[in-house]
Amino acid sequence: MAYQPPLHAALSGTGPTIDVSGRWVNELGSTMVIAQAGTLLTGIYTSAVSGGTSSTSGALQGSADGALIAFLVHWDDFQAITAWVGHQDTTSGALATLWQMTSATDSGDEWSSINAGADTFTRLP
Helix, strand or coil: CCCCCHHHHCCCCCCCCCCCCEEEEECCCCEEEEEEECCEEEEEEEECCCCCCCCEEEEEEEEEECCEEEEEEEECCCCEEEEEEEEECCCCCCEEEEEEEEECCCCCCHHHHEEEEEEEEEECC
């Protein structure tokens, strides 16, 4: 079988915009406040699980295309950036995402600077 690039199964065009504006929380208690203008997302993300003893936050920037979402956070207190990609479940409304974080590390130890995981966000009232 010939190689099929990942986008071969993607729908063409841009889907109808789903509004993800508002407050969201994940399973670890981290929160984000998103403002949406068309397909562009901005906001603030507050992590409940930072490397220190308290929470940390950072500016959120991203995009939405139909039920698809991608955003990144550049952390205020750390030299680190985290990126999330995922989709909104059209039944539950939850955002199912995978994330990767890269952070500054000593030279020669670059692979330890990348962490990955998954988050599910639910909208807060």
